Amino acid sequence: MDKEIRDNLLKLFQGKLNEAMRFYLETCTRCGICTEACHVYASMGHIKYIAAYRHEIVRRIYKKYFKGRGRLWPSVGEAKELSEMALEELYEAAYSCTGCRRCMVYCPFGIDTQMLMSIAKLLLIGAHTEPEILTMLADTSVEKGKSLDLFREGFLTGIKNLEQEVVKKWKIEAKHTAIPVDVEGADLLYVALAGAHSIVPAAAVFNAAGENWTLSFFEAVNFGAFVGDPTKTKLILDRIINEARRLKVKEVCICECGTAFRVMKQLSGKQPFKVSSITEVHARYLRESRIKVDKSKVLGPITYHDPCQIARNGGVIDEPRFILRHLTDDYREMSPEPKYNWCCGGGGGLVALGEETLDFRMKSASVKVDQVKNTKAKVLATACENCHTQLSDLNTHYKMDVDVRFLSSMVADALVH
Amino acid sequence: METIYYIILIPMAYLAFAVFIVGIIVRLVTLFREPRNPTTLQIYPERRPRWLWALYDTFFLPTVRRHNPVFWVFLMFFHVCFLLLIIGHLELIGEFSVFQIIPHEVFLGRGFVGLILSICLLFFLFRRFLSPYRDLSVPEDYYLLILLFLTVLFGSQMDWARTWYDYGNLSVVEYREYLSSLFSLRPELSPDLTSSGHSFMLVLHVFFANLFLMFFPFSQLMHSFLSLPMNKLRRG
Numbered sequence: 001m002d003k004e005i006r007d008n009l010l011k012l013f014q015g016k017l018n019e020a021m022r023f024y025l026e027t028c029t030r031c032g033i034c035t036e037a038c039h040v041y042a043s044m045g046h047i048k049y050i051a052a053y054r055h056e057i058v059r060r061i062y063k064k065y066f067k068g069r070g071r072l073w074p075s076v077g078e079a080k081e082l083s084e085m086a087l088e089e090l091y092e093a094a095y096s097c098t099g100c101r102r103c104m105v106y107c108p109f110g111i112d113t114q115m116l117m118s119i120a121k122l123l124l125i126g127a128h129t130e131p132e133i134l135t136m137l138a139d140t141s142v143e144k145g146k147s148l149d150l151f152r153e154g155f156l157t158g159i160k161n162l163e164q165e166v167v168k169k170w171k172i173e174a175k176h177t178a179i180p181v182d183v184e185g186a187d188l189l190y191v192a193l194a195g196a197h198s199i200v201p202a203a204a205v206f207n208a209a210g211e212n213w214t215l216s217f218f219e220a221v222n223f224g225a226f227v228g229d230p231t232k233t234k235l236i237l238d239r240i241i242n243e244a245r246r247l248k249v250k251e252v253c254i255c256e257c258g259t260a261f262r263v264m265k266q267l268s269g270k271q272p273f274k275v276s277s278i279t280e281v282h283a284r285y286l287r288e289s290r291i292k293v294d295k296s297k298v299l300g301p302i303t304y305h306d307p308c309q310i311a312r313n314g315g316v317i318d319e320p321r322f323i324l325r326h327l328t329d330d331y332r333e334m335s336p337e338p339k340y341n342w343c344c345g346g347g348g349g350l351v352a353l354g355e356e357t358l359d360f361r362m363k364s365a366s367v368k369v370d371q372v373k374n375t376k377a378k379v380l381a382t383a384c385e386n387c388h389t390q391l392s393d394l395n396t397h398y399k400m401d402v403d404v405r406f407l408s409s410m411v412a413d414a415l416v417h
Numbered sequence: 418m419e420t421i422y423y424i425i426l427i428p429m430a431y432l433a434f435a436v437f438i439v440g441i442i443v444r445l446v447t448l449f450r451e452p453r454n455p456t457t458l459q460i461y462p463e464r465r466p467r468w469l470w471a472l473y474d475t476f477f478l479p480t481v482r483r484h485n486p487v488f489w490v491f492l493m494f495f496h497v498c499f500l501l502l503i504i505g506h507l508e509l510i511g512e513f514s515v516f517q518i519i520p521h522e523v524f525l526g527r528g529f530v531g532l533i534l535s536i537c538l539l540f541f542l543f544r545r546f547l548s549p550y551r552d553l554s555v556p557e558d559y560y561l562l563i564l565l566f567l568t569v570l571f572g573s574q575m576d577w578a579r580t581w582y583d584y585g586n587l588s589v590v591e592y593r594e595y596l597s598s599l600f601s602l603r604p605e606l607s608p609d610l611t612s613s614g615h616s617f618m619l620v621l622h623v624f625f626a627n628l629f630l631m632f633f634p635f636s637q638l639m640h641s642f643l644s645l646p647m648n649k650l651r652r653g
């Protein structure tokens with residue numbers, strides 16, 4: 001690696017250093033409590049998947065270039081030069097970590113592995129060795145936002161075609177539109193994913209609850225966050241914020257997508273609207289009796305997989321359980337408690353990488369499979385697109401014999417007058 | 418030999434103390450002057466009041482207790498004993514009536530606290546010889562444990578050795594004179610201090626402690642100051 005490239009990468013590294021990041025880089029005592037925390041280590045048993053080992057990959061470069069010790073006595077901390085080989089290690093560490101932050105629950109100091117891996121991801125982008133698919137997806141998403149007029153017509157036609165399906169689930173009066181778009185003064189802006197499954201059930205529930213809502217032009221998913229590119233993350237986030245401000249909505253509701261929810265909730269800053277997940281909104285409708293659901297619609301025992309970014313990292317834990325108690329009498333909690341829920345193994349962009357990561361995703365999530373099997377549930381509900389895809393893949397691969405369902409679509413199917 | 422003893426007991430001790438204090442202040446100031454992270458780093462479910470739970474996490478290590486109870490017992494013994502030893506040394510400098518709420522003679526623990534500490538340190542050290550901890554550890558972790566072990570070992574022997582061999586000289590009184598002379602910036606070495614049979618124990622204790630103090634601000638030991646703010650970040 002020549003000096004110019006390295007200097008540029010180190011500048012990127014430097015840019016990531018704030019107070020919390022310095023704490024995380026300075027403090028680890030390598031006590032190893034985090035050993036059992038990572039689902040990849042628990043499933044595959046390789047030392048390189050222990051959280052503290054992942055940290056050290058980043059920390060060694062920090063020790064080399066950002067600590068006086070790196071010049072005076074590099075060997076004491078095994079400080080390491082930033083080289084091609086170091087980049088390979090960074091890739092291995094960052095793209096086998098789903099950013100679920102389960103290790104943060106174990107660490108006596110609360111070191112955030114996802115934060116440290118964000119350095120690794122940024123260095124990989126700087127060296128152009130990040131997974132190309134993720135950057136491509138992020139770029140496409142950014143481009144789409146720039147040329148709204150070009151895809152507007154196609155989008156509206158697509159939405160019109162979905163309206164029939166929405167009406168099939170929930171009849172509305174003729175003067176109303178089944179899927180309102182671009183309504184100024186709406187109370188709630190719903191940000192969905194590209195796909196009928198993310199729009200139709202949600203629309204039916206909004207209409208059933210008599211919500212004054214409007215659908216966003218943009219996709220909720222933030223590929224910028226997956227690839228760890230702060231600039232693109234911000235670009236993709238900002239256009240939803242701008243749309244919400246333009247339409248003067250009171251609430252932005254994010255569809256079942258963990259990353260989108262956490263990015264919107266925690267990165268959007270102080271805004272005139274509040275940010276909710278669709279799970280929170282559905283729980284609210286039930287609590288206020290704005291919708292009613294029929295318990296007999298879903299058969300068999302149900303368990304719920306907490307998407308890491310929504311539950312442990314987003315705080316939406318009680319709401320899905322509240323909804324499920326309205327949908328079944330046989331709800332089964334995964335042991336031992338939501339804070340310790342195993343990651344599905346699909347986060348951090350791994351599912352978005354598709355077939356390329358399939359083998360790893362299956363091997364690294366066997367503890368999740370055991371956790372689901374132990375509940376003996378027949379229906380596995382979740383509230384995140386990534387988790388749903390990964391859990392469905394696991395279901396096929398490990399023959400778990402469960403029905404993997406989106407919580408929102410279970411609510412929509414069980415709606416009664 | 419006299420010169421070496423002198424260098425270790427006076428100039429090196431001053432140097433070590435200066436590096437320790439200035440190092441910690443400079444490091445903490447630079448760390449806390451960095452910009453805050455723009456987003457929350459909290460883990461849910463949350464419990465309030467957050468600061469109280471952060472204190473609980475910092476001083477009682479509940480995550481360690483849950484996931485590795487044996488390690489937790491050693492860790493708690495270690496940290497409590499370490500605190501007692503700090504109190505013990507403060508009592509060598511002067512009389513603090515606060516510490517005498519529970520009446521005891523100086524030196525606090527009479528070597529037994531140090532013995533517990535040595536056992537804990539050996540446990541930590543041998544633990545790092547086993548996988549997966551071996552694979553996670555870097556030389557720094559071993560150096561620190563060995564340094565501290567040697568410091569504590571010679572420290573706790575200082576008073577015992579005298580009783581084993583029936584020496585009347587070089588006891589708590591002399592240690593006290595030495596340490597308070599250092600702190601009053603009028604360093605003094607009484608002949609007893611350097612010429613008794615077990616003087617080498619004092620000299621080695623001070624020597625290893627000096628190295629330990631000088632390494633402290635630049636090592637993972639900064640966790641003693643950073644644990645609380647980090648746990649506060651996790652608690653939100």
